[in-house]
Amino acid sequence: MATIDCKVVLLGSPSVGKTCLLERYLHGQFSNNTQATIAGSFAAKKEVLQNVSVVLGCWDTAGSERYASISRMYYRNARAAIVCFDLTDRSTYENARHWVSELLAEEQDCKVYFCGTKLDLVVDKPDLRQVDKKRAQELAHDLQTDYFETSSKTGENIEPLFKKIAKDYSVWESNDVCSRLNVNDSIKIHQSSWKNDPRVRREGESGCCIR
Template sequence: MNTNTKTGPPTFKLVLLGDGRVGKTSLVLRYVNNVFSDSQTATIQASYLTKRLNINGTVVTLSIWDTAGQERFHALGPIYYRDADAALLVYDVMDKDTFTRVRNWVKELRQMASKNIILAIAANKSDLVRSQKIDLQEAERYAESIGAKHFVTSAKLNTGIEQVFLDIATRALEKRKSIIEELPSIPQRKGMVIIDEQPGPPPQSKCCS
C-alpha cells in the first residue's frame, strides 16, 4: 500500500474487478457523475475517474480504475491492482457465475496484490431482485470470511452506492493512518546537544616577530 505522507489530501487507488456486464462502469458513473444508462457500452481495458469526499473533516481523493471484465483483458488485471489500496469486486445478483468469478479474483489478489489491500464486494442490479439467483446471506458470510464488506447496490436506482465508496475510503484512511503510526521514528540520542555553528574566519596568528 502506498504510504506516501506528502502534504495535501490523501489519495487512494481503488480498482473495480468483475465479469463483463455486471455493472462496474454503471456503478462508477452513478457515483462520480450521478448518471445512468441502460445501454452502457463495455469498458475497453480500463477507464479512470476521480472523486473527492470528506471523511470526518479529512478530504480524501479516490482514484478509481474501472477495469474491463471481458476474459481477453484478464491478463491486464495486475497492472491495475498490484499497487491498489482497495478493490471493489462486483457481481450480478442474477448470475451465479459472476459470484464465482469474484471468488477467483479474491484468490488472485491474495497472491499478487498488496497484503494490505482493502476488499469490498457489491451485489449489483438489486433492482432486479425478482430474478435474483444469489443467496445474499451466503455472499455476506463469504465476504466476512475474507475480511471484506458486502453491499447490495443498484446503479439504476442509485441505492447502496454512496455507502460502498464511503466505506472503502474510510477504511483506506484508517489503514493509512495505522501504517504511518507504525513507521519507526528517528531515535533521539540522550545526553548529547549538537550545535551547528557557521564556520568563522580562520584564527589570526598571535606570534610576535
C-alpha cells in the same frame, strides 16, 4: 485539511455492472446502453471526511479474459478493490474468489469490498435473485471483507460503499503514519540508549565492543 489519494480498482466478470456502478457514483447517472470496458478507464472523486479529504482514484477494469493480462496491470498499488457480481447471475458470484485471489497475488495489502449489483431487479422480481444475501455475507466474512448490495439504476447503497472505502483508507493511512512515527521514535530511543551504554567501546578505545 489534509488530502490523501486512494487507488480503487473495480473487478468482476463481464456485464456485472462495474461501469454503471462507477457512472452512478461519479455523475449520478444510469444508462442501459453502457459499452463494455476495454482494458481499463480512470476517474476520480473526492470524499471529504471530518479531518481529511480522500481522493478516490477509480480504475474500471475489463472483465473479459482476453484483457486479463492488461487488467492485472491496474492492480498495482491499489489500496481498495470492489469485487462485483450480478445478483441475478450465480456464475458471476462463483467467480468472486477467483478475482480476490488474482488481486491479492499482485497486491497483498489491498482491502476488498464485495458488491452485489442490480439490486433493483431482484427487488422488483425476487425470483430473479440467484445469489442468496446470507451466503454472500458469509463469504465476505470468511474473506474478512465488507458486503454491499447496490443498484446503479436507483443509486441504492452506492454512496455508502464508496464512503466506507474512503473512511477505512483514512483510518488505515493514519495508523500507518503513526506506526512509522513510532518505529522512528523507537530507533532514536534505542540509538540514544546504545550511545549512553557504558559497556559500548568509545571511539579510540581499545578492546572488545562489549565488556
